[in-house]
Amino acid sequence: MNKVLLFLIFTTTLTSCILPCNSKNILVFLPISSRSVKNVYLPLIKELASKGHNITVVSAASSPPIENVEDIVFVPGEKVLERLATPFDLLRLPIRIRLAALNPDLMQICTEIYEQEDFKKLAKDPKGKFDLVILNAVGNYCFYGLIHEFQAPVIGVMSFPPPNFVTEPYGLHLPYSFVPVTFLGYTDKMTFCQRVQNFILQWLIRCRKYFQHKPESDKFIASKHGPNIPSIEEIEGTFSLLLSNTHFAMNSKLPLTPDIIEVGGMHCRPSKRIEEGNLQKWLDDSTNGFIYFSFGSVIQGSQIPKEYKIMFTQVFSNLSVNVLWKWESDFAEFIGEIPPNVRLEKWVSQQDVLGHKNIKLFISHGGILGVQEAVYHAVPILGFPFFLDQGQNMAYVKQNGIGENFEILEMTEEKLSEVINQMITNDSYKTQIQEMSRVFRDQPQTPLERALFWVEFVLRHDGAYFLKSASRDLSLFKYQSYDVVLFLVVASLILLIFFYGLYKYFWIAFLIVLGILAVILGIAWQMEYI
Structure with a gap:
């Protein structure tokens, strides 16, 4: 009996030691979003919490209490939506104006959040506070300064098919020829006119990101975290992984890099009987x-x-x-x-x-x-x-x-x-x-199991930075080998000009050479060398 009791005490003590050692502090950061964005990743949050990890969730909507999960709401999603036109009003706008109308004043929302006591508490003594940050990949540039100060690996999450401005930091420039801008409503089978429109809109979005959103976000985070804070581009270049809520059966087939993982349908489950009401x-x-x-x-x-x-x-x-x-x-x-x-x-x-x-x-x-x-x-x-x-x-x-x-x-x-x-x-x-x-x-593992594996993979391997493609360090100009194409075009033009000149002035050059030879021979004859 004493041996059984000692065994129970030993296993209980060992378990209590092991679990805290394996548990990690994880921040799920979705501050400017909607309720549906949180719903995508709520099963993952529950699964991580059930494995003993301590989860802090910052989102646009609260959830029923979950063990090991702290829920924080800075700005409810409804408040963000109130700043936008109504859905039916948006439909009546041209696509270009519609995209602009879908952008609330993010800097104003960010300023409001930074002034909240809960945010100040979260941002206090950030270094080492979390072992991992899971970040909504859209609309949160203004928080990148804080994300950087946590000094933890970052996993981006996308609730809908990722556009180019989301995948580029991971070294993936999606081809304009068959991957349309998400907001256009096109599939991967585009007509020529649709590809033209897609090409133009891709570049307009790219220009807006680099000439508007990034500069104003860089200025904002520098005002909050000091002038020595890295730029938005430098910070997002350190991110470990992107979890994308897509699946090849129902979305564009993307040429993904190893650090972009499709987990589409992670929230799907078998149906149950509805017990409430009739x-x-x-x-x-x-x-x-x-x-x-x-x-x-x-x-x-x-x-x-x-x-x-x-x-x-x-x-x-x-x-x-x-x-x-x-x-x-x-x-x-x-x-x-x-x-x-x-x-x-x-x-x-x-x-x-x-x-x-x-x-x-x-x-x-x-x-x-x-x-x-x-x-x-x-x-x-x-x-x-x-x-x-x-x-x-x-x-x-x-x-x-x-x-x-x-x-x-x-x-x-x-x-x-x-x-x-x-x-x-x-x-x-x-x-x-x-x-x-x-x-x-028909998948080797459920999307939830896949997402859980990769989150814990990043934790186990200190950010798993070996997943990064070398393409992260390439500009679009180098990524598409435009520099090589430009070199070959210029070299070809130089050779073409040279050979054209050689052909055009061949007879003149030939007669000049004959004349020079005749003069040399004449001089040599006179000098009796011949």
């Missing part, structure tokens, strides 16, 4: 099938203009299937009478709904999370994209035959009714998305 019974009783309608967390029901609410309601009322409509606003704000086959819910567990056997169709705004969940659960998608990556996501949905993509401002009641009835009766959409779902799920 929604599960309603879904089970929808034996003719049902449609799930949601525009995600960014576009609220109250933001849908009156004429479109009426259009959707009228079409839904004439369908032979039920409709579950995610309506975040007060039900009293719903215009008109709710049809008997339509059910409004302020919040639903989306994956449990998408995984239900009776679902026929998912009507969505085309957000990357919803598209991945629909593919995972094999549900055809009818999309009405608004901004950012949504247009491109839905373009791929249509290209792959797993759904339809429409501009909501051009939609009419007749057209909407026709396309919905076509999609719930035509089995081709279901067949195609079932095949894509099989491809999406």
